[in-house]
Amino acid sequence: MNTQIEISNLSFAYEKQPVLENINLDILPKDFVGIVGPNGGGKTTLLKLMLGLISPQNGKISILGKDPLEARNKIGYVPQYSEIDKTFPISVFEVVASGLCNNNSLFPWFKKENIKRTNAILDKMQILPLSQMPFGELSGGQKQRCLIARALVSDPLILFLDEPTASVDSKVESDFYSLLKDLNKDMTIVLVSHDIAFISTFVNKIACVNKNLVCHHSHEITGETLLSDLYKTNISSIHHNCGL
Numbered sequence: 001m002n003t004q005i006e007i008s009n010l011s012f013a014y015e016k017q018p019v020l021e022n023i024n025l026d027i028l029p030k031d032f033v034g035i036v037g038p039n040g041g042g043k044t045t046l047l048k049l050m051l052g053l054i055s056p057q058n059g060k061i062s063i064l065g066k067d068p069l070e071a072r073n074k075i076g077y078v079p080q081y082s083e084i085d086k087t088f089p090i091s092v093f094e095v096v097a098s099g100l101c102n103n104n105s106l107f108p109w110f111k112k113e114n115i116k117r118t119n120a121i122l123d124k125m126q127i128l129p130l131s132q133m134p135f136g137e138l139s140g141g142q143k144q145r146c147l148i149a150r151a152l153v154s155d156p157l158i159l160f161l162d163e164p165t166a167s168v169d170s171k172v173e174s175d176f177y178s179l180l181k182d183l184n185k186d187m188t189i190v191l192v193s194h195d196i197a198f199i200s201t202f203v204n205k206i207a208c209v210n211k212n213l214v215c216h217h218s219h220e221i222t223g224e225t226l227l228s229d230l231y232k233t234n235i236s237s238i239h240h241n242c243g244l
Contacts, residue, residue, distance in 0.1 A: 002065075004029050004158060004188050005050065010059030012045055019045050023059070023213045027205075029157075032184045034199040035192045037209035046209055047162055047192050051077060064157065076151030078144075078161040086136035092146050093131040096122055099150040118153055125149040141172040148179070158188045166194070177202045 005027035012020045020042045027033055037043045048054045049061055052068030063071040076099075097118045122128040125145040130138065138146060144164060151159055161180075165173040180189055181202050193199050200206060207215045 002029065003027065004064055006062040008060045010056045010061055012049065012056050018211065021211050025207060025213060025215055027188060027190065030184060030188055031205055032189045032203045033191065033205045033207055034203040035190065035207045035209060036196050041210040043192050043209045047160060050190065051160060073154065074157045076154065076156035076159045078147045078151045078164055080163050080166055090135050091132050092127060092135055093118060095135050095146055096149045096153055099153040121149045121153045141175065144176055156187065158190065159183065161191045163192055163194065173198065
């Protein structure tokens with residue numbers, strides 16, 4: 001089976017301060033990978049490297065056999081919706097259609113085929129009736145679905161998500177991960193999260209990042225002692241309905 005994401009001996013530093021050291025990670029087609037770790041451990045930096053937003057100082061990263069920037073047309077990205085200005089006057093339809101933007105088309109929603117594509121994704125995400133609603137008026141769960149639709153409209157092979165459930169309640173969180181599990185049947189998913197306890201129910205691999213990286217299959221993450229070893233610090237269990 002071909003590796004979709006290959007990271008070899010990767011290191012990165014900010015102003016000579018090491019953030020990631022000797023990172024090695026292989027992600028296969030239709031893997032569902034959770035990237036976890038303490039604040040400042042490097043998980044967000046690792047995500048930026050995979051997206052091609054920054055470049056490694058040492059080592060190599062390959063996405064679909066290419067440099068991350070060259071593979072961007074086959075990558076979908078879901079940011080934290082808390083990063084988006086809620087007062088910005090843009091509709092749900094326009095948010096999703098913006099995922100079709102490229103160098104040749106600044107306003108893709110004017111094209112007939114793209115209108116059809118956008119509406120199809122809105123329908124798949126069960127938010128088509130909200131298409132003309134301002135994005136800022138959506139609930140937390142609706143915003144998540146809108147941003148996933150934006151990432152999916154370009155038909156990616158890999159979906160990246162950054163702390164997608166940071167500001168929602170446990171019911172919305174559970175529904176959201178169930179949606180991702182369904183999407184995982186057709187694509188690879190890489191998710192950055194602060195919450196091992198919850199995501200371990202859904203992912204098949206967990207990459208624990210704290211300057212270095214340790215990757216385990218989710219069934220290997222058992223107990224506070226192992227988590228403390230991986231994090232190199234004391235861990236307090238996070239309690240959810242699903243338990244740890």
